[in-house]
Amino acid sequence: MCxxxxxxxxxxxxxxxxxxxxxxxxxxxDVPQVDPEDLIxxxxxxxxxxxxxxxxxPEIVRHFVTLSVTNHHVDRDFYPLxxxxxxxxxKICEFVASFAGFADIHPLLPEELVQGALKLMYELGxxxxxxxxxxxxxxxxxxxxxxxxxxxxxxxxxHEAKGRARTKxxxxxSAHGTNPASVTxxxxxxxxxPSDSSGRIDVERLKAxxxxxxxxxxVTNPNTLGLFETHIAEIADLVxxxxxxxxxxxxxxxxxxxxxxxxxxxxxxxxxxxxKTFGTPHGGGGPGAGPLVVxxxxxxxxxxxxxxxxGEKYRFDDDRPQSIGRVHGFYGNFLVMVKAYCYILMAGxxxxxxxxxxxxxxxxxxxxxxxxxxxxxxxxxxxxEFVLSGRDKAAKGVRTLDVAKRLMDYGFxxxxxxxxxxxxxxxxxxxxxxxxxETLNRFVDAMxxxxxxxxxxxxxxxxxxxxxxxxxxxxxxxxxxxDVSE
Amino acid sequence: MFTPHTDQERSCMLxxxxxxxxxxxxxxxxSQIRLKxxxxxxxxxxxxxxxxxxxxxxxxxxxxxxxxxxxxAGAYDHYVPSIIDHIVARSEFYTAYTPYQxxxxxxxxxxxYEYQSLIARLTAMEIANASLYDCASAIAEAVLMANHxxxxxxxxxxxxxxxxxxxxxxxxMRSGGFExxxxxxxxxxxxxxxxxxxxxxxxxxxxxxxxxxxxxxEDVAPIVDLAHKHGALAVVSVDPVSLGVLxxxxxxxxxxxxxxxxxxxxxxxxxxxxxxxLATRKRFIRRLPGRIVGKTCDANGKxxxxxxxxxxxxxxxxxxxTSNICxxxxxxxxxxxxxxxxxxxxxxxELAMQCLARAAYAAGQLEKVxxxxxxxxxFFREFAARFPVEADEIxxxxxxxxxxxxxxxxxxxxxxxxxLLMAFTEKRTRIEIDALVESVRxxxxxxxxxG
Numbered sequence: 003m004c005x006x007x008x009x010x011x012x013x014x015x016x017x018x019x020x021x022x023x024x025x026x027x028x029x030x031x032d033v034p035q036v037d038p039e040d041l042i043x044x045x046x047x048x049x050x051x052x053x054x055x056x057x058x059x060p061e062i063v064r065h066f067v068t069l070s071v072t073n074h075h076v077d078r079d080f081y082p083l084x085x086x087x088x089x090x091x092x093k094i095c096e097f098v099a100s101f102a103g104f105a106d107i108h109p110l111l112p113e114e115l116v117q118g119a120l121k122l123m124y125e126l127g128x129x130x131x132x133x134x135x136x137x138x139x140x141x142x143x144x145x146x147x148x149x150x151x152x153x154x155x156x157x158x159x160x161h162e163a164k165g166r167a168r169t170k171x172x173x174x175x176s177a178h179g180t181n182p183a184s185v186t187x188x189x190x191x192x193x194x195x196p197s198d199s200s201g202r203i204d205v206e207r208l209k210a211x212x213x214x215x216x217x218x219x220x221v222t223n224p225n226t227l228g229l230f231e232t233h234i235a236e237i238a239d240l241v242x243x244x245x246x247x248x249x250x251x252x253x254x255x256x257x258x259x260x261x262x263x264x265x266x267x268x269x270x271x272x273x274x275x276x277x278k279t280f281g282t283p284h285g286g287g288g289p290g291a292g293p294l295v296v297x298x299x300x301x302x303x304x305x306x307x308x309x310x311x312x313g314e315k316y317r318f319d320d321d322r323p324q325s326i327g328r329v330h331g332f333y334g335n336f337l338v339m340v341k342a343y344c345y346i347l348m349a350g351x352x353x354x355x356x357x358x359x360x361x362x363x364x365x366x367x368x369x370x371x372x373x374x375x376x377x378x379x380x381x382x383x384x385x386x387e388f389v390l391s392g393r394d395k396a397a398k399g400v401r402t403l404d405v406a407k408r409l410m411d412y413g414f415x416x417x418x419x420x421x422x423x424x425x426x427x428x429x430x431x432x433x434x435x436x437x438x439x440e441t442l443n444r445f446v447d448a449m450x451x452x453x454x455x456x457x458x459x460x461x462x463x464x465x466x467x468x469x470x471x472x473x474x475x476x477x478x479x480x481x482x483x484x485d486v487s488e
Numbered sequence: 489m490f491t492p493h494t495d496q497e498r499s500c501m502l503x504x505x506x507x508x509x510x511x512x513x514x515x516x517x518x519s520q521i522r523l524k525x526x527x528x529x530x531x532x533x534x535x536x537x538x539x540x541x542x543x544x545x546x547x548x549x550x551x552x553x554x555x556x557x558x559x560x561a562g563a564y565d566h567y568v569p570s571i572i573d574h575i576v577a578r579s580e581f582y583t584a585y586t587p588y589q590x591x592x593x594x595x596x597x598x599x600x601y602e603y604q605s606l607i608a609r610l611t612a613m614e615i616a617n618a619s620l621y622d623c624a625s626a627i628a629e630a631v632l633m634a635n636h637x638x639x640x641x642x643x644x645x646x647x648x649x650x651x652x653x654x655x656x657x658x659x660x661m662r663s664g665g666f667e668x669x670x671x672x673x674x675x676x677x678x679x680x681x682x683x684x685x686x687x688x689x690x691x692x693x694x695x696x697x698x699x700x701x702x703x704x705x706e707d708v709a710p711i712v713d714l715a716h717k718h719g720a721l722a723v724v725s726v727d728p729v730s731l732g733v734l735x736x737x738x739x740x741x742x743x744x745x746x747x748x749x750x751x752x753x754x755x756x757x758x759x760x761x762x763x764x765x766l767a768t769r770k771r772f773i774r775r776l777p778g779r780i781v782g783k784t785c786d787a788n789g790k791x792x793x794x795x796x797x798x799x800x801x802x803x804x805x806x807x808x809x810t811s812n813i814c815x816x817x818x819x820x821x822x823x824x825x826x827x828x829x830x831x832x833x834x835x836x837x838e839l840a841m842q843c844l845a846r847a848a849y850a851a852g853q854l855e856k857v858x859x860x861x862x863x864x865x866x867f868f869r870e871f872a873a874r875f876p877v878e879a880d881e882i883x884x885x886x887x888x889x890x891x892x893x894x895x896x897x898x899x900x901x902x903x904x905x906x907x908l909l910m911a912f913t914e915k916r917t918r919i920e921i922d923a924l925v926e927s928v929r930x931x932x933x934x935x936x937x938x939g
Contacts, residue, residue: 011792026835028842029842032919046705048735049739052732052736054609054836055832062571066822069595070580070581072594074584074593075582086585094538098539098546102546103549103550105756106552108557108892109756110561111549111550111559116549118545118548119549121548132527132529144622144760144817145813146814147813155659180812182802182806183812184812185807186808187663189662230514234521235521260527261522261523266523283583283819284582284585284586285584286586287818288818289820326662327655330759334760337760338760338761344538348535351532352532355527360493363493363513366513383505471592472786473591473787474786475590477796480782480796484770484797485782486604486773486796487601487608487615488783
């Protein structure tokens with residue numbers, strides 16, 4: 003059958019394994035061979051060899067390359083996944099991060115032998131502080147959620163030093179799921195704050211939640227509807243008045259580069275996602291990096307180690323009695339920092355600002371072109387992303403999921419769907435600054451065409467996608483079967 | 489540079505949007521909180537200048553190819569076969585996002601499924617997740633998972649854990665009313681009698697590392713039994729390479745196995761990105777932190793893969809999620825998967841045997857020049873050696889010969905200034921080990937003369 007050709011199912015490495023095949027080579031053992039039983043009590047030795055597959059090197063390469071081509075990815079085409087900032091990842095950043103002087107250096111080398119690495123980390127921290135208007139930085143968190151958790155622990159330490167940890171963190175109902183999850187593992191309870199009819203924090207209703215048990219407000223700005231929190235300075239002031247702190251989830255910082263700084267609108271701590279805002283690749287789910295920038299008052303609580311500069315020398319400072327302790331085995335995802343550092347160096351102030359401006363223009367352009375075809379639950383100009391609702395398509399039996407799957411047939415990755423939770427049948431679209439007018443127009447054409455198909459041929463959507471490596475995947479079956487290893 | 493619009497296109501688009509100028513799009517942003525002056529950042533660099541600048545910074549670090557390194561202590565200098573860098577450099581893998589849309593992410597999904605299977609096989613556990621940040625956070629997630637499973641608050645931890653891992657665990661446990669009890673490290677291994685004293689009916693889990701921070705091979709089975717007798721879970725942090733020769737956690741009935749996957753094809757990278765793995769029993773799957781990929785079918789009955797049990801995760805369960813993790817270390821998990829396929833059944837054992845033989849040779853040669861091991865425990869790839877002079881002095885002298893002699897234990901334990909933790913991978917040749925031993929002999933002889 004033709005399906006056995008280009009679209010065949012790729013067997014697993016275990017199915018392909020043949021006893022006796024091998025890829026590896028080892029250096030000649032130039033020291034005496036040992037019998038493990040002479041050195042280690044036999045009961046501590048492995049009884050049954052690890053059943054790893056046996057494959058030749060060409061087979062391994064072919065296996066993974068064959069799998070790779072079934073992935074959609076940024077270098078292929080548009081990836082408008084809202085809140086994920088799927089922008090172009092410059093190749094030079096990959097190249098410099100592969101230098102042996104970065105990629106092959108051991109984390110416990112004496113500081114005098116790694117001054118280049120320390121200087122890079124120190125300067126990256128300085129740049130991130132300048133970009134956000136903050137005073138101090140830790141690069142240790144390995145991802146955004148890791149930064150959130152680190153921030154929550156610092157907030158706890160700050161309040162404890164003032165006498166009382168407090169009990170709750172306020173989070174708008176449009177927030178990312180990581181926000182309440184991070185709050186919980188830091189031992190706080192999260193309290194959901196309603197949005198007003200414009201999609202922003204309802205300031206009047208917020209006041210009712212503010213008391214001396216509030217440890218912090220955790221805000222995303224622009225929020226996940228792509229809207230700037232217009233009253234953010236006033237909100238921050240209200241939170242500060244009851245002794246609380248303002249934490250910003252910086253996932254959407256791409257909209258603010260060179261335009262507005264969290265530190266200037268009352269934010270006390272914020273994490274950034276280097277893998278969103280600063281062009282480092284997402285790697286199919288990671289690694290990212292989630293550095294945390296803070297105001298001076300929070301500095302004593304930063305995780306160790308902190309990088310400090312003594313004249314021309316850089317070193318780690320571990321001796322910080324008020325620190326929350328370590329959050330990473332070493333110093334965070336260093337190679338991701340190298341890439342972001344290179345990115346910022348090449349962009350400069352003007353380049354960063356231009357990214358934010360073009361990201362905002364691209365989002366508003368798509369919004370303007372699509373508003374006649376899809377419902378816009380919160381009107382007005384957006385920032386870097388916007389949210390549409392597919393709830394009016396229900397009459398034809400079509401859900402947002404179907405729209406998303408159908409978009410794949412047009413060659414695009416779908417937007418983020420069913421998020422934020424406050425919008426029914428949400429489609430969250432973030433084009434980023436990397437996309438050309440032609441690409442945006444192709445996407446608009448696809449969306450308009452799909453909106454017409456909803457009327458003329460809803461089945462086409464409900465059974466989509468039709469031209470992808472696999473058809474619509476049965477996710478329910480996966481959860482019932484729970485076949486998670488072979 | 490990375491933004492395509494021409495001035496003309498920009499004005500065209502603004503017109504289509506229905507505004508006069510870009511600033512009109514910022515109407516919801518009060519002018520008081522708009523930036524008044526450009527960010528104070530260095531002037532932008534061209535690609536050529538940026539490459540030169542970064543090359544200069546890299547060259548300000550030591551040239552790793554010019555030095556012989558015996559550094560370990562949680563990060564190991566293993567050979568990384570060229571197919572790994574080659575495959576992970578494919579845009580299809582590294583410029584994709586988390587595989588939320590399975591129809592166009594089968595490449596990432598199947599590799600994660602295979603990674604989970606490879607980790608399960610290596611550890612002899614039933615299932616594994618799709619990766620965590622690093623070993624330290626994997627230990628902390630395992631302990632949180634144990635607490636979710638049994639609601640108990642006491643954690644008994646081996647004092648022979650890597651001090652950084654222990655510290656990260658303490659950070660994670662700062663809130664939530666946990667009680668962490670730590671055994672003494674002074675014998676270089678976890679003493680079961682001490683565990684017996686610390687464990688009680690409120691103990692959630694016992695945490696042991698094997699081989700431990702000092703390189704010693706632990707007898708974990710009796711500790712696992714003891715934990716089970718008290719209704720507690722056994723969390724074991726293992727070195728994946730050691731499992732080529734050492735009993736895997738599944739063979740001694742551990743409940744949760746975690747570890748540092750850096751040794752599995754990740755470059756040293758000054759400490760990250762690395763890879764935390766976590767494997768456990770299938771019946772605990774609903775308490776597992778992080779992503780899991782499962783096998784399923786598409787609408788035409790064709791075998792395929794997707795993220796599964798997402799109801800455990802933060803984007804669905806929010807404040808009641810099993811963990812807050814979202815972005816993980818997927819590309820590092822791909823590296824580990826390729827590496828384990830490259831090694832295969834025979835290679836993982838041969839690699840482990842090479843490490844064992846080289847470390848044993850080094851210990852024997854050091855003993856011949858009067859350098860004893862600090863602890864008389866069996867070891868795998870790494871051991872602590874005790875010197876008649878301070879380890880820092882030895883390190884400085886060795887550095888003069890472009891040898892990185894190891895990690896001073898004094899860096900972590902105040903009373904251990906004379907001990908050095910030294911690691912021996914398959915990369916360290918006999919000539920290099922002999923050079924280390926001969927240098928040590930000369931340095932001590934010199935010190936004796938001076939003293």
